[in-house]
Amino acid sequence: MKLPEDKKERTQIIVLIVIVSALALYGLFQVVLRGLMAPRKERRERIAVLEQNIREASLTVRQSQGDEQRNRELIERMREYSDRHLLRPRLGGNLSLGANEKVKVWFREAGLDEPVFQELGRRAVEPARGGDAVRDLVHAYSARVSFKAGLHDVARVMKTIEDSDPCVTVVSLSVTADPKPAPDMLPQHDVAFVVQWPIWRDDDYRETLEAMLQ
Amino acid sequence: MNLRVDLILESEQRSASVVSLKLLKRLAMIVVPALLILIAMFVMLGTMRMGAQVSNLEAQWKALEPQRDAAQAGIREIGRNAAIVKALDSWPATKLTLHDQLAAIMRLTPETMQITQMTYNQTIAVSARSRARTTTLRMQGKSKGLEEDEVEDRFAEKNIELMASLFRTEEPFATLLSSVNMRGFSDSSDGALPADRIFTLECEYHPRNFLP
Numbered sequence: 001m002k003l004p005e006d007k008k009e010r011t012q013i014i015v016l017i018v019i020v021s022a023l024a025l026y027g028l029f030q031v032v033l034r035g036l037m038a039p040r041k042e043r044r045e046r047i048a049v050l051e052q053n054i055r056e057a058s059l060t061v062r063q064s065q066g067d068e069q070r071n072r073e074l075i076e077r078m079r080e081y082s083d084r085h086l087l088r089p090r091l092g093g094n095l096s097l098g099a100n101e102k103v104k105v106w107f108r109e110a111g112l113d114e115p116v117f118q119e120l121g122r123r124a125v126e127p128a129r130g131g132d133a134v135r136d137l138v139h140a141y142s143a144r145v146s147f148k149a150g151l152h153d154v155a156r157v158m159k160t161i162e163d164s165d166p167c168v169t170v171v172s173l174s175v176t177a178d179p180k181p182a183p184d185m186l187p188q189h190d191v192a193f194v195v196q197w198p199i200w201r202d203d204d205y206r207e208t209l210e211a212m213l214q
Numbered sequence: 215m216n217l218r219v220d221l222i223l224e225s226e227q228r229s230a231s232v233v234s235l236k237l238l239k240r241l242a243m244i245v246v247p248a249l250l251i252l253i254a255m256f257v258m259l260g261t262m263r264m265g266a267q268v269s270n271l272e273a274q275w276k277a278l279e280p281q282r283d284a285a286q287a288g289i290r291e292i293g294r295n296a297a298i299v300k301a302l303d304s305w306p307a308t309k310l311t312l313h314d315q316l317a318a319i320m321r322l323t324p325e326t327m328q329i330t331q332m333t334y335n336q337t338i339a340v341s342a343r344s345r346a347r348t349t350t351l352r353m354q355g356k357s358k359g360l361e362e363d364e365v366e367d368r369f370a371e372k373n374i375e376l377m378a379s380l381f382r383t384e385e386p387f388a389t390l391l392s393s394v395n396m397r398g399f400s401d402s403s404d405g406a407l408p409a410d411r412i413f414t415l416e417c418e419y420h421p422r423n424f425l426p
Contacts, residue, residue: 014233021242032250036257043264050271057275057282064285067292074295081302125301125338138301151320159313166306173312173334177355198305 072213079209085167087141087197088206095122095141095199103145103195106164110157115147122199139201142171146192151175154191161195169196300425308347308422310336314386319353322380322387324373327413329355339421346421351391352414356401359409370411374398381417393418 004010082088090097096119103117120142149157154175161168173193181187200206312334323329331354339348357370378396381387387394394417401410 014238017238021246025246028250029253032254033257036254036261040257040261040264043261043268046268047264047271050268050275054271054274054278057278060285060289061278061281064288067285067288071288071292071295074292074299077299078295078302081299085302085305137298151316155313155316155320158311158316162309162311162313166309167302169305169309169336170312171336173332175329175332177328177330198302 075209075212079206079213081167081198082200082206082209085165085198087199089199089203093203095119095197096143099141099143099195099197102164102168103143106157106160107147110153110160112147112149112153112157115145118144118146120144120194124201125198137201137205139199140196141199142194142196144192144194146190148178148188149191150186150189152186154189167198170194171196304424307425310347310349310390310419310422315351315390318384318386322384323355323377324357326358326370327355327373327377328358329353331355344426345424347424348421349419351417351419354412354414356406357398357411357413359407359411370409371398374411374413377413378415381415387417390419391417392420 004013087095087098087102089095096117099119100117104114107113107115122139122141124136125138125140154173158170158173161170170193174191176190178187178189202208315334319329319332331352333352334349335352336347336349339346357373359370374396378394381391381394381396394415396413396415398411398413401407401412403412
């Protein structure tokens with residue numbers, strides 16, 4: 001087949017051939033290259049994901065240097081609290097024995113007669129809140145103590161309690177005045193207070209701390 | 215007269231143009247597949263290079279992932295243990311001492327006033343943002359008027375007002391209390407003088423926030 005002699009016609013045919021060839025090439029590229037490019041795209045995406053993961057992981061690992069020491073210090077503080085301030089259960093979870101003993105010591109130190117001790121039991125310190133289960137590990141053990149004494153004696157026993165341990169807290173106090181004080185005697189008011197100790201929710205948490213430090 | 219002799223057969227005639235359709239066809243048959251092969255090779259080589267890069271990165275990730283998991287577990291454990299320590303630290307931090315308050319009550323109560331009932335109570339208030347110990351103190355008592363006192367002299371009422379004022383201004387209550395409400399009423403009990411009064415003192419403490 002010959003190209004036409006006429007220059008204009010020849011140019012038109014050549015342009016037409018170029019356009020058709022370009023379209024054919026484009027179609028071919030679409031089919032062939034897409035097939036070739038698909039795994040390339042997958043790999044590029046995988047590389048991006050891996051690079052980001054590695055960047056973030058390296059940062060996390062770098063930031064966590066020294067965490068072990070910090071964690072150890074926290075556990076040691078918890079153990080110190082446990083040993084010095086938390087009320088420890090005896091004889092298979094009995095808290096009242098230790099609490100009653102402490103109350104007797106306070107009253108003896110304050111120079112007062114032994115009071116009436118009534119166990120109120122254990123409960124969560126802070127009302128339950130969603131998603132704060134960790135803080136719920138620390139519970140409170142409460143006991144009610146009632147006795148008869150003058151207000152000065154009450155102040156004295158409160159000081160003994162408050163000086164004995166920074167964690168022991170008197171959460172309520174009620175004093176009802178002696179209606180008929182005996183002549184020449186100091187009035188003996190009806191006094192009752194509720195004292196609270198922090199405790200572990202789980203009785204064996206002290207052992208768990210010890211295991212964490214191993 | 216001009217004479218034109220055409221000795222070439224029509225089938226033997228050739229175009230004088232440099233670009234012929236035949237040439238274009240031949241060129242296309244060579245150039246296009248060559249171009250395609252070149253591009254395909256280039257793409258395949260790139261893909262293979264990427265494959266090697268993926269393998270390298272996966273090896274790095276495999277080595278780093280357990281370290282990352284251990285670090286994250288450590289961070290979680292620290293957060294958990296720090297929260298427990300804060301819960302424990304909150305005990306002394308929110309504690310109010312009572313012995314000094316009782317001493318202050320005895321000191322600030324005028325001699326002609328007698329407290330008959332005192333109730334001190336703590337509860338824990340929880341809001342979306344904080345937790346705090348909230349404390350109230352409620353006292354009831356009698357304020358003695360003078361026997362020769364006229365009701366207009368308001369001796370008993372003045373003592374009640376004085377006591378309320380002392381609770382607002384004297385330590386430790388000036389620092390601890392957020393509000394002091396004192397009310398006086400006539401005393402209708404047996405043996406009470408017309409000038410005697412009974413009173414109620416209600417105090418609210420500033421809340422003591424648990425450590426966040």
